[in-house]
Amino acid sequence: MSKDVSEIFQEREAHFRGLFQNELKRYRILSTARLVWFSIAIVLEVYLANIKNGEAMWMTGLVFVCVFVVLIIWHRRTVKRKEFYRCLAEINAEELRRISGDLKGLDGGDEFTDPAHAYVADLDIFGNNSLYALVNRAHTEEGRRVMATWLSAPADRDTVQARQLAVLELGERMEWRQELQAKGRMSAGKQNTDDRLYEWLESDSYIMPGGKFYYLFFLLSLALITSLALAFFDIIPLGISGLLAIVNTLYLLSLQKAVKTVTDGSEKSLKSLAGYESLIKHIETQRFKTETLEELARTFDLEGTKASEAVEKLNKILFALNSRANIFYPAMDILFLLDLYWLIKAVRWRKKYGSSIRSWFEAVGNIEALASISGFSAANPAYRFPKVTDERYAFEAESLGHPLIPSDRRVTNDFGLSGDGSVCLVTGSNMSGKSTFLRTVGVNAVLALGGAPVCADSMRISVMQVYTGMRTSDSLEENVSSFYAELRRIRGLLDRLGEGVPVFFMLDEILKGTNSKDRHAGAAALIRQLNRNGCTGMVSTHDLELGQMAVESSYLKNFHFSSDIDGDEINFDYKLKEGICKSFNASKLMERMGIEMNA
Incomplete structure (x- = not known):
């Protein structure tokens, strides 16, 4: 590097701090705009209601809702950018702290400490002011674990040399490395994937709810919708719709054990999945040269789709099944058999990708660990590979x-x-x-x-x-x-x-x-x-x-x-x-x- 490494980190911190401040201003403006727009909508709708102008109420209401939805979308995107730039600024600030020897408050991997280990306690591998705090830049559950493993046991000669080559390649990609770190940091503390979810996803049982003829149960939904339409036109009594609703409810109750099997381990894994999705998508943007990185990247290559897209689909399925407490969900569930629909989606996903998900997350962890060592190397250009x-x-x-x-x-x-x-x-x-x-x-x-x-x-x-x-x-x-x-x-x-x-x-x-x-x-x-x-x-x-x-x-x-x-x-x-x-x-x-x- 032509510049002193400290100057590079200082410039990058200042740059991202400025971008963060810009997004913070935009965030405040949009927050105010949402509040003002909502207030105007309420006042205008009340006024139109008082003058009994129903047509104007519907038209203005539709306009207000559309604009409010757009404001929400802009607001969420701004929040995401704001957090992204904040993380990048903090990453470069932490690099400066590491250079000065100030490791206070950095992740020391305390949970990996083992007093009976061959050396970790004596050599300050984990804990405050530790080697782990100096080297590690990973944030996912897997990345932190991989980094701890590499510092806790010697690799063989070929593995060490392969890691060195991968680290050198990533050394040329500071922008990409820090963005990977920022995406992981945005999900920090949320990267805990419940073992029960792994067990269900990796299960060999692919039996659809309702057996081989599960799709026939959607006829119950069709029958209920049809009966409601006929009852609306007084063609049949509404009581028939009530009986069909009871039948649907009883069938949905029979699915609850299957639903619980999925939701028990997935609720606290939702944010973890979203974090891994973002990281995998970021990794998929790169084409690597070294064998180690190429092999890890191939883990995400699927026929007809990408691993990030598959994780996104799983996240949507699990989110839907974990949103059943919504006050509108039970009525929609009885009408459309939503539990059955999402269970079928979940079982199909498991059959297609379930055996791969752990390897995806492990690959993310290994790439994070290699990027960590590369960041450590970049921050210490005088250090040499042995x-x-x-x-x-x-x-x-x-x-x-x-x-x-x-x-x-x-x-x-x-x-x-x-x-x-x-x-x-x-x-x-x-x-x-x-x-x-x-x-x-x-x-x-x-x-x-x-x-x-x-x-x-x-x-x-x-x-x-x-x-x-x-x-x-x-x-x-x-x-x-x-x-x-x-x-x-x-x-x-x-x-x-x-x-x-x-x-x-x-x-x-x-x-x-x-x-x-x-x-x-x-x-x-x-x-x-x-x-x-x-x-x-x-x-x-x-x-x-x-x-x-x-x-x-x-x-x-x-x-x-x-x-x-x-x-x-x-x-x-x-x-x-x-x-x-x-x-x-x-x-x-x-x-x-x-x-x-x-x-």
């Missing part, structure tokens, strides 16, 4: 930084670790950056294996399962101490060693919950065990004796972070250096907190 290698263990990066730390405060480091059983031991003084560095490696590995660019000048990585042990704490509810919680975390790591997937571990302040002697013995034994099992990873510790293992063990490599004490000031450079740490600051930190160290 090279995914087929080696068993490889991690090499230049100028590696933490994406959740704003660029003006971010310190980057070069780092590499490869080969089965290799272990990086990180020592350092307090607050020097050990834990942050472990998280930096972990978070970028998650990004890389999800198909996203990484916060580095370059990276080479193999497909590995990241596993962390960092934020272990006690639990009063489970009666678990922090030390036992850490042991359970380590147990989880050891259990994964036999699963066949290479594990890339990161253990912070290993065995910190016990005495120095046991901590050293346990940590040394664990490192040797992980090495014997060919497991590669990183360990941070204050135990300098562990660093001596590198003298006799070629698989262990020492790195450290240091600090400088200048009078009462402690300075950190947060740069990774080779070797064991030789500078410490615990005493100085305790003195600053008021502890009299020399008393």
Whole structure:
């Protein structure tokens, strides 16, 4: 991009904010016009009624209704445009917030958090100020779930490379991406599709209400309409029409179980369907080049129609069945057997498209997730896509930084670790950056294996399962101490060693919950065990004796972070250096907190 990315988002926010203000003015004018027009209509109709000019009443009434309907249509279109531009303005404002590191209030995907997961809690994948909040731009139920899945599990090499190509293609389509995001945002919070609706739509039963001869029941409707016409001309008694109405009512009562089967799961899905319809229609406007996007787009290709049109038809059917509480519906239902008509429509739709609807929504979710990563990439043009290698263990990066730390405060480091059983031991003084560095490696590995660019000048990585042990704490509810919680975390790591997937571990302040002697013995034994099992990873510790293992063990490599004490000031450079740490600051930190160290 020739312009700074922040300038682009600022210009776009200002542009859409202006369009929103224009539509807001139009909205207010139309709202006032509707009120004024309605008031004039009432006054004029009352006047014409008082002078007993019936013909003029009908003529002016018709004109007023037609104009009022036109005003309603314009008003609704204006509301839609107003919300669309508002969403686009907010989208660009949020991009600016992400760049500045302000993730407060953004969707953090809290419901996807799993404390027992291999890494999501330790690496801030979900929640406030999380990686999910930084990367995700999806709003549909499926899109949010897909994005969470990609950040929760590594993809294979081919899948990662395919996602990278798709993300690069979407990177050229900012306008389209943001419009997709805006359409999803307009339906935010409404994208919950009831599982009962899925169950009904995907059912193998296609029996029409009334069996094979369901269409004959419409003769009841024809008979009632005919009898009413004949009764109007006094050809037959009105009582016959009453009897036919009772017959129709009894038949409609027999359909209620079938109607309930459809409406039980569809009422809260109506807005969801409308949202997906809008998104699918937007996707159908594009012709993609990469195989991944082409394959997803083909999901919406149907014989003779489009998926968006099919969803629109379903939405109309379900809306009609869920509008039965309308005061005019029962009379019209008895007269025209509307329940039967809409049930037949629903069953026919299910037979034709029912097995496809879940795949449509999943395709929307995958495209939203790819567009999210593309938006993340566009907002961070300095980030690079990693090279995914087929080696068993490889991690090499230049100028590696933490994406959740704003660029003006971010310190980057070069780092590499490869080969089965290799272990990086990180020592350092307090607050020097050990834990942050472990998280930096972990978070970028998650990004890389999800198909996203990484916060580095370059990276080479193999497909590995990241596993962390960092934020272990006690639990009063489970009666678990922090030390036992850490042991359970380590147990989880050891259990994964036999699963066949290479594990890339990161253990912070290993065995910190016990005495120095046991901590050293346990940590040394664990490192040797992980090495014997060919497991590669990183360990941070204050135990300098562990660093001596590198003298006799070629698989262990020492790195450290240091600090400088200048009078009462402690300075950190947060740069990774080779070797064991030789500078410490615990005493100085305790003195600053008021502890009299020399008393």
